[in-house]
Amino acid sequence: MTPSQRPKSAVTGLAHLRVGFGDDFYVGPGRADLLELIGETGSISEAAKRMGMSYKRAWSLVQALNQGFGAPLVETARGGAAQGGATVTAAGQDILRRYRHMQEATRLAIADDVAAITRSHREAKGGT
Amino acid sequence: MTPSQRPKSAVTGLAHLRVGFGDDFYVGPGRADLLELIGETGSISEAAKRMGMSYKRAWSLVQALNQGFGAPLVETARGGAAQGGATVTAAGQDILRRYRHMQEATRLAIADDVAAITRSHREAKGGT
Numbered sequence: 001m002t003p004s005q006r007p008k009s010a011v012t013g014l015a016h017l018r019v020g021f022g023d024d025f026y027v028g029p030g031r032a033d034l035l036e037l038i039g040e041t042g043s044i045s046e047a048a049k050r051m052g053m054s055y056k057r058a059w060s061l062v063q064a065l066n067q068g069f070g071a072p073l074v075e076t077a078r079g080g081a082a083q084g085g086a087t088v089t090a091a092g093q094d095i096l097r098r099y100r101h102m103q104e105a106t107r108l109a110i111a112d113d114v115a116a117i118t119r120s121h122r123e124a125k126g127g128t
Numbered sequence: 129m130t131p132s133q134r135p136k137s138a139v140t141g142l143a144h145l146r147v148g149f150g151d152d153f154y155v156g157p158g159r160a161d162l163l164e165l166i167g168e169t170g171s172i173s174e175a176a177k178r179m180g181m182s183y184k185r186a187w188s189l190v191q192a193l194n195q196g197f198g199a200p201l202v203e204t205a206r207g208g209a210a211q212g213g214a215t216v217t218a219a220g221q222d223i224l225r226r227y228r229h230m231q232e233a234t235r236l237a238i239a240d241d242v243a244a245i246t247r248s249h250r251e252a253k254g255g256t
Binding site for chain 1: 139140141142143144145146147148149150153154155156197198199219222223226227229230233234236237238241242244245246248249252253254
C-alpha cells in the first residue's frame, strides 16, 4: 500500500507534502506514487488500477507531469499507452528519488513538534 | 495574504504541509491560517471573511479542530460565536506556533532538493 492510499486520517506525522516549482509544476504524494508504480509495473493502466484511479485520470496526471516539467518524466511506447507500456525517464526517476528524500527529510525535521503535539493531544483526549 | 490564499500554482518550494495525529486530528495550512486569523481578529466571522470562506465553513473547521484535538483550541464567548468574539486558547497558540515551526523546518530540510529540481525544470523548459 502506497502512502497516499492509506486513509488520510490514520497518519501520525507527515500526511501530505506538496512542493511547487513556479506556476506550472508541482509534485505531491499522489504524483510520486503514480511515478513509482509506473516504474514498478511498466504500465500506466496497471499503476492506475493499483492506485484505485481511472486510467483516464492517471493518463491526465502523466500529461500534467510531462507538460508541467517541460520534458518527459514518463514515456509511452508507440501503439497506445495502455497496451504499449510506459517507462519512467531518468528525469522522472530523479524527481521521484528527490521527492522521497524530501518526505524523509521533512519527517525528521518535524519529529520533535509532532511528538510534542501528540503528547498534548493524548492528554487532551485522556482528560475528556 | 496568508499562505493558503496564494494561488496553489505560484509557489516554489513548500506548497502544502499536512500533519496528522492519529485518526481524529490533523493540521494543515488552511487550519493554521484560520487559527492565526481568529487570533488576530478575535472573530470567526472576520477570519472567515479574510480567508474568502463562508462563516459556516469556518465554524465547522473550528468544531473539527476542537473536537479533533480533544480540548478547545478556539473558545467563543457566550451569546453566539459570530457576535461574541473568539479567542485562541494557549493550546491553540502552541499548535499554531509548532505548525509554523514545522513549515520553516520543512522549507530548510527540502531546500537542496527544491533547488536541484528547479534547475532541471528550468533547463527542461528552456530546451523546449
